[in-house]
Amino acid sequence: MKNYIRMIVNLVLYLGVTFLVFWGVGILKEQNETFKRLLDDNPPVLLIICACIIYLILTLLFQVRHKLTKSEPKRLLDAVGFRKLNDNEYVGSFLVGAGCALFFFGLMTLSVLPEKTLYELNNYVDVFSKSDAFVFAILGAGVIGVLFEEVYFRGLVFGELRRVLPLPVAFLAHAAVYAYFQPNLTISITGFFLALFYSFMYVKTKSVWSTVTAAATLNITIVAAKEYGLIEALGKGNDFMPVAVLVVGAIFVLLGLFRISRFAGIESGTGGKVEAYLKAIAAAGAYIAIYYAVLTSVIYIWTQVLTSYEPIRPWLNESSNNLWALVINDIIAVALYFFILRRYRSVNLFELCGFSRISRSTVVQIAILSISMGLWVTSIAKIPYVEETFPQFDTLFNSLVGGPLLPFIVFLLFHSVYKEILFRGLIFNAFKTAMPLAVVFLLDALVYGQLFFQWDPALTIYGGMGTVIFGLLYLWYRSLWAPIVAQLGLFATYYAARHSIAAFEIEFNGAFYAVMVVSSASVLFFMIRLWKKRTSAVPAPQPSAIPAKRGARAGA
Known part of the structure; x- marks a missing residue:
């Protein structure tokens, strides 16, 4: 019973912080016309602001909770799990993300679906890709938003559920929570299954990097396709191409999940090329x-x-x-x-x-x-x-x-x-x-x-x-x-x-x-x-363009 109470308290804390931040930013937005116009015209910027505030609050809460209990993790990222992936895990994650994007494209352009369903799918993409600059959409939907979402839903919410509940129940409960936060019924349904895929990947790899990689691939692909008119082009003509893209996407997802299941935790022996x-x-x-x-x-x-x-x-x-x-x-x-x-x-x-x-x-x-x-x-x-x-x-x-x-x-x-x-x-x-x-x-x-x-x-x-x-x-x-x-x-x-x-x-x-x-x-x-006449001598060693962090040994 104690574990259940602690789980409920932590979940209420995590969800409460999120609701509070979005509500607070919404109140502040109404106080300044320039700020309101910025966020209304750039939903990804709103996501970036809220994600950063939530991250800072949760980081502080983790430190306070650690001092009070001495048993809870001190750092937010320690509780989430950021184990380095091997190349096969990265490839599998890319396949899942790309497959989900293709599957989503197929659904968005499939004329046999109800008109309301098509509207909800397309409106969702329109909203989170709406911005004054393409880079805002990439940063909001494809980078910062993805990091926030995966740390929050997979690392914290799912991590809390699986610590107490049987794994199948944790899968379903976590997917239901994720679906609840989606903006409409159609996206809630797709989000439910997406959460099942991501939680499976998270369990297998024991690292949120797998779901971050998949989600970033998915979101950036969707935003880029919207920006350059690929989705609109796919919707022209009959349903042959949407169905073909949908089927290819499903195959990619299955191949990615299989690769992760088969090679999770096994060194690939390729020298970390994907990571490089x-x-x-x-x-x-x-x-x-x-x-x-x-x-x-x-x-x-x-x-x-x-x-x-x-x-x-x-x-x-x-x-x-x-x-x-x-x-x-x-x-x-x-x-x-x-x-x-x-x-x-x-x-x-x-x-x-x-x-x-x-x-x-x-x-x-x-x-x-x-x-x-x-x-x-x-x-x-x-x-x-x-x-x-x-x-x-x-x-x-x-x-x-x-x-x-x-x-x-x-x-x-x-x-x-x-x-x-x-x-x-x-x-x-x-x-x-x-x-x-x-x-x-x-x-x-x-x-x-x-x-x-x-x-x-x-x-x-x-x-x-x-x-x-x-x-x-x-x-x-x-x-x-x-x-x-x-x-x-x-x-x-x-x-x-x-x-x-x-x-x-x-x-x-x-x-x-x-x-x-x-x-x-x-x-x-x-x-x-x-x-x-170019330089023929071997050049002196230069600092790497991706230099090691301070304190790390050279070549480590």
């Missing part, structure tokens, strides 16, 4: 999250807060002054990366990125290469067909190099360094710790295309070509100065060429074709020359 990939992706994801957090904050303060001051409002609203906001963003972001790496990983940002000296001849050759690249792009963009078909290029160049000289020079210096620290020093190096170089270049280009161009096809191809060239320079010369010089030369050329064409009112003519030919030959010549 996950660490690389997590590190790159953290860098990207910081990028978005800083940029969003700076833009909000610049456009919403500072513009409320009448004396500076006209200056702030001038588009030519927007580059100053980006300069401020760059300085804050670099300082934050430096602090986080230094404080929590005991790594110097600049040592991690690699700012070793390069020779003057190399600088000159890279400068000529970048000038040739700038002339080539400018000439291509001036072709009448390109101007008419891809006006986004003119919009891009006008925003970056169309303003006065002084802010452009300051922007060029700071932004070139910041871009190379982010894309080569941090993200490129993070991927390179675990992945083949071809995949590293592809992922780096895709990340660049998303962060700067929202994957606009033409701009992403343009940015991807530059990303590959800058990445090769960084790889060949093992110094971030190489791509920084290339950035400086490229955008300085854009500025000079654009303003010269405008000043002299130069129309497209045959000379542009000559510039294309000469600049193409120049780019090819200097890329080959720089490759041949």
Whole structure:
């Protein structure tokens, strides 16, 4: 009886904290119109805020309870269980998450289902993927929300139930609690079965990392499919494709559960390759999250807060002054990366990125290469067909190099360094710790295309070509100065060429074709020359892009 009472008290405590936090945030939301608009327009942000508050409260409660009882775990994470998974467990978890996502897609687009059911399925996805920025949906639904949900429902609620109740009863009771918290009947039914899958995985692996992996795969896949119109495309036509996707999803889930059941707790002998990939992706994801957090904050303060001051409002609203906001963003972001790496990983940002000296001849050759690249792009963009078909290029160049000289020079210096620290020093190096170089270049280009161009096809191809060239320079010369010089030369050329064409009112003519030919030959010549003259000595050991925590032994 004592165990039952303790279980009920703990469950009431966990559930009570959750209800209290969501209720409290809801009350606060009504007191401030800006805060209310932010949360109403971005449900994932509401989830992030509530999840963080609940985590902090539960962490404090665990410490207090440990001091009072001396028997309960002191740390929240100790009670949950975060055992490292083997590769087979990771693969099984990915299969379950991907299979559930495919199964859900099939249900969402299956026309034979009742109209109310289809509405509830689609409305659920619409709500938790609704946000002003795609990254909010990914962080809320796919990262922080998943960590909170799995720690809370699997680690705490299910853990408390299985400690006292027979395992089958704990499975059902936990699934019923999870279903209760879902927003409508259809999602409650799917959530009930999903909870059974997750609790099975949790019992088998004895680690919440398995359910976090599956849930993150499921949610990120759904959010991404919604963002890029894949769900809508699947719903067009007859029910053959939805049924096929549904069946494939069910097969994936069964294969994943079987793999976990068969290989749980057994070392795979593959050297932890899956874990290495996950660490690389997590590190790159953290860098990207910081990028978005800083940029969003700076833009909000610049456009919403500072513009409320009448004396500076006209200056702030001038588009030519927007580059100053980006300069401020760059300085804050670099300082934050430096602090986080230094404080929590005991790594110097600049040592991690690699700012070793390069020779003057190399600088000159890279400068000529970048000038040739700038002339080539400018000439291509001036072709009448390109101007008419891809006006986004003119919009891009006008925003970056169309303003006065002084802010452009300051922007060029700071932004070139910041871009190379982010894309080569941090993200490129993070991927390179675990992945083949071809995949590293592809992922780096895709990340660049998303962060700067929202994957606009033409701009992403343009940015991807530059990303590959800058990445090769960084790889060949093992110094971030190489791509920084290339950035400086490229955008300085854009500025000079654009303003010269405008000043002299130069129309497209045959000379542009000559510039294309000469600049193409120049780019090819200097890329080959720089490759041949690349650093041949074995480089000194660099700090890992995913450095060990402070106090850990090197190589551990």
